[in-house]
Amino acid sequence: MKYLAIVSYDGTRYAGWQIQPNGDSIEEEIEKVLSKILNTPTKIYGSGRTDSGVHALGQTFHFEAKEITDLGKFTYSINSLLPKDIFIKNIKEVDDSFHARYLVKRKEYKYLINVGEYDPFEKDHIYQLLRPLDISLMKEGLKLFIGEHNFQNFTSKEEDESNFVRTIYEASIKEENNIITLDFVGSGFMRYMVRNLVGSLIEVGLHRLSIEELKKMMDTKKRKVCQYKAPANGLYLVEVKY
Amino acid sequence: MKYLAIVSYDGTRYAGWQIQPNGDSIEEEIEKVLSKILNTPTKIYGSGRTDSGVHALGQTFHFEAKEITDLGKFTYSINSLLPKDIFIKNIKEVDDSFHARYLVKRKEYKYLINVGEYDPFEKDHIYQLLRPLDISLMKEGLKLFIGEHNFQNFTSKEEDESNFVRTIYEASIKEENNIITLDFVGSGFMRYMVRNLVGSLIEVGLHRLSIEELKKMMDTKKRKVCQYKAPANGLYLVEVKY
Numbered sequence: 001m002k003y004l005a006i007v008s009y010d011g012t013r014y015a016g017w018q019i020q021p022n023g024d025s026i027e028e029e030i031e032k033v034l035s036k037i038l039n040t041p042t043k044i045y046g047s048g049r050t051d052s053g054v055h056a057l058g059q060t061f062h063f064e065a066k067e068i069t070d071l072g073k074f075t076y077s078i079n080s081l082l083p084k085d086i087f088i089k090n091i092k093e094v095d096d097s098f099h100a101r102y103l104v105k106r107k108e109y110k111y112l113i114n115v116g117e118y119d120p121f122e123k124d125h126i127y128q129l130l131r132p133l134d135i136s137l138m139k140e141g142l143k144l145f146i147g148e149h150n151f152q153n154f155t156s157k158e159e160d161e162s163n164f165v166r167t168i169y170e171a172s173i174k175e176e177n178n179i180i181t182l183d184f185v186g187s188g189f190m191r192y193m194v195r196n197l198v199g200s201l202i203e204v205g206l207h208r209l210s211i212e213e214l215k216k217m218m219d220t221k222k223r224k225v226c227q228y229k230a231p232a233n234g235l236y237l238v239e240v241k242y
Numbered sequence: 243m244k245y246l247a248i249v250s251y252d253g254t255r256y257a258g259w260q261i262q263p264n265g266d267s268i269e270e271e272i273e274k275v276l277s278k279i280l281n282t283p284t285k286i287y288g289s290g291r292t293d294s295g296v297h298a299l300g301q302t303f304h305f306e307a308k309e310i311t312d313l314g315k316f317t318y319s320i321n322s323l324l325p326k327d328i329f330i331k332n333i334k335e336v337d338d339s340f341h342a343r344y345l346v347k348r349k350e351y352k353y354l355i356n357v358g359e360y361d362p363f364e365k366d367h368i369y370q371l372l373r374p375l376d377i378s379l380m381k382e383g384l385k386l387f388i389g390e391h392n393f394q395n396f397t398s399k400e401e402d403e404s405n406f407v408r409t410i411y412e413a414s415i416k417e418e419n420n421i422i423t424l425d426f427v428g429s430g431f432m433r434y435m436v437r438n439l440v441g442s443l444i445e446v447g448l449h450r451l452s453i454e455e456l457k458k459m460m461d462t463k464k465r466k467v468c469q470y471k472a473p474a475n476g477l478y479l480v481e482v483k484y
Contacts, residue, residue: 010362055363079360087362118321120252120329121297121367 001067004094005044008057010085011232012124017050017059026050026086030061033081037074038065045100047107047240051192053232055125058089058239062100098242106169108185108238111198111230116178126179127234133205135175141204141214142171142182145197150220154197155190157225164220166190173201183238192229199228243309246336247286250299252327253474254366259292259301268292268328272303275323279316280307287342289349289482293434295474297367300331300481304342340484348411350427350480353440353472358420368421369476375447377417383446383456384413384424387439392462396439397432399467406462408432415443425480434471441470 007030015023019031027044034042046061068074068091075091082088112126115133119126145168152164170185182198200217203209209228217226249272257265261273269286276284288303310316310333317333324330354368357375361368387410394406412427424440442459445451451470459468 008362084365085362087360089359117331118329120250120327123326125363 002062002064002094002096002098003068003071003091004060004062004098004100005091006089007059007061008087008089009055009059010124011050011053011055013085014052016052016054017046017048017056023052026056026059027061029083029086030078030088033078034063034065036081037077047100047104048188049191050235050237051232053124054235054237056237059237060100060240062094062098100240103242104188104240106185106187106239106241107189108183108241109189109194110184110236110238111182111194112234112236113180113182113198113202113230114178115175115180124233127231129202131206133180133202134207135173135180135205137207137211138173138201138205140211141201142173144211144214144218145184146171149218151190151193152220152223152225153217154193154200154226156192159191161190164190166193195230195232195235196226196228198234199230200226202230203228244304244306244336244338244340245310245313245333246302246304246340246342247333248331249301249303250329250331251297251301252366253292253295253297255327256294258294258296259288259290259298265294268298268301269303271325271328272320272330275320276305276307278323279319289342289346290430291433292477292479293474295366296477296479298479301479302342302482304336304340342482345484346430346482348427348429348481348483349431350425350483351431351436352426352478352480353424353436354476354478355422355424355440355444355472356420357417357422366475369473371444373448375422375444376449377415377422377447379449379453380415380443380447382453383443384415386453386456386460387426388413391460393432393435394462394465394467395459396435396442396468398434401433403432406432408435436477437472437474438468438470440476441472442468444472445470 009026014026017026019025019028031044042063044061044063050056071091075088078088114126114128118128118130148167150164151166167187172183174181184194251268256268259268261267261270273286284305286303286305292298313333317330320330356368356370360370360372390409392406393408408429410428414425416423426436446456
């Protein structure tokens, strides 16, 4: 049988989602517990990676196992063995043809920025910028990203995809109690893409990058990768849709 | 000159406010940095202790030093040397007769309880009870604490004060998005007092302790110390008033 799980995690003390030779990964922690409970080596397949320090509210993965009769009890058992910064929210049975990575339709990410006073409680969960941002200018910049675009300049330099085109369906920005929340819903995001988009918008909001310059960065005649990567601690994978 | 500082800290990884032979204390971290910046051994005097794992949004302390000309710059320097989970919000000059502990008029504490789904991001900042509570019954219980009372049964067993009488001026309870917030404003609180009050109210909210039994616990003919101490991670020292 095939099962789809939704997991949330605080990525602070992990080297990222993917199993690494050095450092703990979320994938490894979950595989260890699943293999123990199912009493057989069990591989999990995530919707994609998240980088070191990046969080998830709704990362997804699938795995195969013999029939699990009580999924509620099973989920409870896994959570009781997992580290306290990883929490399986839900597990359900899916069709044999399902694949957590290949069948993704949309992904949603959000990014949090503190533009007020330093908050020692949220140091790992909200980027502590601590300076005001020009939101209306950032809104203008954000509009440039919506739609189908070649985002070759907003992924990592090492990334060498055959196709840099992605679609951003929705993007929004709001401010509440000195916390700015940026939200992105798209067909898929390349490595560092959200952090590069947000990093560039922060430069715009600080009046250090103009809308004209941002437009030039979207120009794809020659590849010139973005230099403004926002830190990992403000980024959350919110939801994966199939 | 005498100075009064307001400090907020995430108490998770500390043995408490007070300097301890074993384990890091917030007091020690601040004294180390102050002594370094002022270039002379400097002792700080807090408004009172907070226990291991307890947080503060507005703990206060005073210290003596030669005149500090630019307090904003001085505060910035201290914060840049302090661990990232301790943050000095403000420092101001006070009268020579000021004392951070002896002159306290009121203290405010709050306690946070998650009655919804487990939250891996708030595991150290909100008590993860994860069960519904009968708020209206807790409200009834909370009313018993308001006013001047002998709280001998709500401090630690080892505590042997000459006077167990304290006044709670205000107390409230509210629920928002599955987070219950209890708030207490009082003349002063003995060791474990807020956690014992909250722990007892949780028992009431779970229907495991009746209002009648709670009333009996307030009875002071013989000392019988409360057995329901709520965990440290949900407790915050909010404000100290002089």
